[in-house]
Amino acid sequence: MKHRLKMWARDAWARVVARTFVGRITNRRVPRRLTILTGHCVTSDELNGFLPGDMKIRRETLKALLERVRRDCDLVTVSEGLRRLESGEPGRSMVALTMDDGYKDNRTALLPLLRELDAPATIYVESRPLDGGPVNWSHTYFAILARATPEDLVRGYLEHSRDEATRAKLTAVLATGDRLVYRLKRVLKYEADAADRDRALDAVLAALGEDAAAPLRTLYMSWDDARALAEAGVELGGHTVSHEVLSTLSADEQRREVADGRAAMRRELGVDPVSFAYPFGRAWDWNEDSVAACRDAGFASAATTHAGTNLRGVDRMRLKRWMLDDDVDVDRLVCEARGGYEWLRRFGVDLSE
Numbered sequence: 252m253k254h255r256l257k258m259w260a261r262d263a264w265a266r267v268v269a270r271t272f273v274g275r276i277t278n279r280r281v282p283r284r285l286t287i288l289t290g291h292c293v294t295s296d297e298l299n300g301f302l303p304g305d306m307k308i309r310r311e312t313l314k315a316l317l318e319r320v321r322r323d324c325d326l327v328t329v330s331e332g333l334r335r336l337e338s339g340e341p342g343r344s345m346v347a348l349t350m351d352d353g354y355k356d357n358r359t360a361l362l363p364l365l366r367e368l369d370a371p372a373t374i375y376v377e378s379r380p381l382d383g384g385p386v387n388w389s390h391t392y393f394a395i396l397a398r399a400t401p402e403d404l405v406r407g408y409l410e411h412s413r414d415e416a417t418r419a420k421l422t423a424v425l426a427t428g429d430r431l432v433y434r435l436k437r438v439l440k441y442e443a444d445a446a447d448r449d450r451a452l453d454a455v456l457a458a459l460g461e462d463a464a465a466p467l468r469t470l471y472m473s474w475d476d477a478r479a480l481a482e483a484g485v486e487l488g489g490h491t492v493s494h495e496v497l498s499t500l501s502a503d504e505q506r507r508e509v510a511d512g513r514a515a516m517r518r519e520l521g522v523d524p525v526s527f528a529y530p531f532g533r534a535w536d537w538n539e540d541s542v543a544a545c546r547d548a549g550f551a552s553a554a555t556t557h558a559g560t561n562l563r564g565v566d567r568m569r570l571k572r573w574m575l576d577d578d579v580d581v582d583r584l585v586c587e588a589r590g591g592y593e594w595l596r597r598f599g600v601d602l603s604e
């Protein structure tokens with residue numbers, strides 16, 4: 252009940268701040284801020300049709316959103332937004348659009364939109380798929396589910412995996428029949444032996460036929476695409492080599508993931524990226540070793556996927572971001588960008604998460 256009341260208050264306050272003069276007042280009263288939006292793909296059926304809806308936003312939705320926030324805020328890259336915040340110079344608050352991973356549609360669908368709006372963005376890329384290496388296992392998982400049921404996926408997994416504990420957990424989840432796609436993925440993400448999982452999923456996908464893997468080969472951009480984006484003014488940031496959950500790795504493995512991804516960007520793009528985003532980005536997906544790995548590699552900021560806005564003096568290694576997909580609640584996002592939730596936080600009320 253308490254939770255429902257909080258959600259009601261959060262949404263009601265969002266309507267007031269986003270749609271009335273109250274938002275103009277909070278925008279003036281709350282200090283200059285950088286609100287960072289984060290998505291993955293711009294919906295493009297031939298490229299990302301098999302990915303789940305929460306990884307995609309339609310071009311029209313994104314366009315309307317950027318045009319709306321631009322009425323109150325300047326659109327910036329993450330590094331430019333942080334520079335302006337720390338400079339202390341007066342000016343409008345800012346919104347930075349970020350996209351994670353480095354999907355092909357960022358070149359084919361997002362870039363034309365950015366050009367049309369004359370808007371900047373920051374894209375955080377994983378180096379391994381751009382180097383032509385395998386994509387992260389979660390994409391293999393969804394490519395399988397585009398062709399097979401969760402039951403078939405588990406049956407195939409049991410055949411190919413030697414990880415007894417994970418086999419037992421998947422079997423137990425399957426028996427409940429409840430939210431299978433989400434819960435099976437969670438087991439694979441946090442509990443499975445990574446090497447065994449990757450091998451088993453590859454085998455299950457291969458068993459579905461030659462063309463089942465085709466969507467994975469066109470899912471990510473190339474380094475040429477990345478260079479074209481950089482030339483158009485898009486900031487490219489780091490996102491590790493292979494998108495593992497950093498908190499599940501040793502400190503040394505984390506250092507390699509972070510630093511080698513950055514080195515690949517330097518090699519291919521000729522510049523040192525300064526912005527980074529933690530893969531998956533929730534508080535349990537990274538730890539103090541991840542923060543140290545980013546700092547030591549030379550990154551000046553690192554972004555999470557926890558909601559909120561960023562004020563001057565923010566911990567740059569723990570930036571907050573708003574997740575975007577087609578179901579994004581525009582009023583809530585505008586409320587955050589206009590300082591509505593931050594104004595309440597000053598009274599000890601945090602409604603944003």
Ligand SMILES: [Zn+2]
Pocket residue numbers: 351352490494529530531
């Ligand atoms: Zn990612």
